[in-house]
Amino acid sequence: MVSRVIPVEDFDLVIFGGTGDLARRKILPGLFRRFLSGQMPETSRIIGAARSDLDTDGYRQLIREAIAEFGGEESSDAEGIDAFLGQLHYVTVDAKGDGGWSELHDLIRFEVVNAFYFSVAPSLFGDLAERLHTYKIADADSRVVVEKPFGRDLASAKALNATLAEHFDESQVYRIDHYLGKETVQNLMAVRFGNMLFEPLWNNHYVDHIEITVAETVGVGGRGSYYDKSGAMRDMVQNHLMQLLCLIAMEAPSEFESDAVRDEKLKVIRALQPVEPHHIVRGQYDAKGDEPSYRQDAEDPRTFTESFVAMRCEIANWRWAGVPFYLRTGKKLKARTSEIAVVFKDLGHSIFPGDEKRHRNILAIQLQPNEGMQLQVTIKEPGPGGMRLVDVPLDMTFAEALGPDAEDVTDAYERLIMDVIRGNQTLFMRGDEVEAAWAWTDPIIEGWQARHDVPKLYDQGSSGPEDAMALMHREGRKWREIKG
Numbered sequence: 303m304v305s306r307v308i309p310v311e312d313f314d315l316v317i318f319g320g321t322g323d324l325a326r327r328k329i330l331p332g333l334f335r336r337f338l339s340g341q342m343p344e345t346s347r348i349i350g351a352a353r354s355d356l357d358t359d360g361y362r363q364l365i366r367e368a369i370a371e372f373g374g375e376e377s378s379d380a381e382g383i384d385a386f387l388g389q390l391h392y393v394t395v396d397a398k399g400d401g402g403w404s405e406l407h408d409l410i411r412f413e414v415v416n417a418f419y420f421s422v423a424p425s426l427f428g429d430l431a432e433r434l435h436t437y438k439i440a441d442a443d444s445r446v447v448v449e450k451p452f453g454r455d456l457a458s459a460k461a462l463n464a465t466l467a468e469h470f471d472e473s474q475v476y477r478i479d480h481y482l483g484k485e486t487v488q489n490l491m492a493v494r495f496g497n498m499l500f501e502p503l504w505n506n507h508y509v510d511h512i513e514i515t516v517a518e519t520v521g522v523g524g525r526g527s528y529y530d531k532s533g534a535m536r537d538m539v540q541n542h543l544m545q546l547l548c549l550i551a552m553e554a555p556s557e558f559e560s561d562a563v564r565d566e567k568l569k570v571i572r573a574l575q576p577v578e579p580h581h582i583v584r585g586q587y588d589a590k591g592d593e594p595s596y597r598q599d600a601e602d603p604r605t606f607t608e609s610f611v612a613m614r615c616e617i618a619n620w621r622w623a624g625v626p627f628y629l630r631t632g633k634k635l636k637a638r639t640s641e642i643a644v645v646f647k648d649l650g651h652s653i654f655p656g657d658e659k660r661h662r663n664i665l666a667i668q669l670q671p672n673e674g675m676q677l678q679v680t681i682k683e684p685g686p687g688g689m690r691l692v693d694v695p696l697d698m699t700f701a702e703a704l705g706p707d708a709e710d711v712t713d714a715y716e717r718l719i720m721d722v723i724r725g726n727q728t729l730f731m732r733g734d735e736v737e738a739a740w741a742w743t744d745p746i747i748e749g750w751q752a753r754h755d756v757p758k759l760y761d762q763g764s765s766g767p768e769d770a771m772a773l774m775h776r777e778g779r780k781w782r783e784i785k786g
């Protein structure tokens with residue numbers, strides 16, 4: 303199978319914070335891969351803009367090193383690297399002052415697509431937006447890309463939205479959640495809305511429950527005090543897990559168009575019921591041997607911030623009424639995995655003598671470490687000995703199903719940046735979506751604070767606190783195993 307790479311329109315992409323960690327680790331190595339695949343026109347330009355006092359040659363050297371470190375297999379393509387670096391430019395810019403802005407204005411080609419990536423702290427968004435207008439660098443056709451975190455509660459998200467809205471229309475704003483750029487996430491929509499097979503079953507008549515797990519093996523060491531200001535609920539649930547929940551639960555949009563898709567996602571968030579305190583379990587990882595505890599990593603022996611959260615949610619609409627959605631995410635867990643599992647109801651009656659197991663079809667969608675899907679089906683165990691039934695997965699890891707091209711599953715960042723250039727907002731969060739997500743999250747966090755809720759300790763390398771298991775056990779269900 304040969305992938306068809308369609309080059310995007312000619313563009314100038316300015317990356318504010320172009321010398322930062324995210325730009326070096328993800329954005330530029332990703333753009334380099336898109337360049338090698340032939341998706342970036344030869345005349346397009348990437349302009350790094352940051353506080354560091356560099357010139358274009360210095361910036362090219364910085365990015366050469368970043369590609370060597372983070373560029374993966376492609377980083378051995380010396381000719382490709384030289385050609386790509388030739389498309390890079392740099393301007394020293396002070397977001398809070400006047401330095402560099404006239405120079406940036408003179409560099410931009412206004413006749414091509416202009417995009418501005420705000421890969422800086424959100425506190426600088428307003429300064430950047432204002433100066434882009436004062437110096438007449440951005441106009442009604444420009445696009446701005448903003449990074450997470452998009453606020454830390456409803457009030458701050460509203461304030462950020464208002465800041466951006468002062469200078470940009472919503473149709474110009476691209477709020478990135480890299481989870482939405484993953485191949486499987488798009489495939490989830492293809493599977494749901496491109497097949498007859500699933501839609502008739504995708505509701506409370508046939509689905510028993512849905513699980514969404516995003517498990518990490520790393521702790522917060524190194525950025526513990528930063529993480530401690532947010533916690534798993536703000537850092538993961540409000541954005542990534544909610545977005546996955548929306549995609550799995552939303553109604554079919556009338557067409558695959560950005561506002562049609564986002565309207566449907568918004569309806570899901572608005573239909574989410576408030577979560578009862580006894581339907582949420584928070585945890586903090588404990589110390590293990592020489593491995594520090596969460597509190598040690600966070601450098602606060604009294605912190606109540608959670609490194610783990612598990613919850614049972616419900617969506618109040620006709621499709622999903624009564625179907626529990628179990629979400630969990632945490633650090634220092636048993637394996638690194640992101641998985642959505644749609645667990646169908648059991649048959650209720652078995653015609654096979656001696657078959658007492660409750661067989662269930664499960665559609666499991668993995669986002670990491672390997673992207674793929676499995677459908678668990680019940681078959682006859684091969685061999686003699688009568689009708690013994692066994693559950694087996696029909697496996698559809700992309701690499702096997704789609705041949706060699708699938709191994710080059712485009713990284714989420716690359717795809718999303720190319721979508722910005724194409725002007726396609728489907729995989730970006732709209733302002734009202736983000737606000738609705740915070741409106742649902744805020745009372746949960748405020749409840750913890752009001753009750754002085756103390757997170758439960760859990761062992762490093764486990765599946766989280768015991769109480770999280772009980773969340774499902776007491777309803778006669780069981781979490782799927784966390785497997786890498």
Ligand code: NAD
Pocket residue numbers: 318319320321322323324325351352353354395396397398420421422423424426449450451
């Ligand atoms: P960083 O601290 O490594 O880099 C910050 C960049 O901003 C640097 O290029 C710096 O020169 C520039 N900058 C700072 N103050 C400036 C000013 N006054 N004027 C002009 N430029 C200025 O940060 P980072 O890790 O690259 O993160 C950037 C943004 O992306 C943040 O909002 C962060 O929350 C978000 N983010 C980062 C990651 C990640 O993996 N690093 C992941 C998700 C989101």
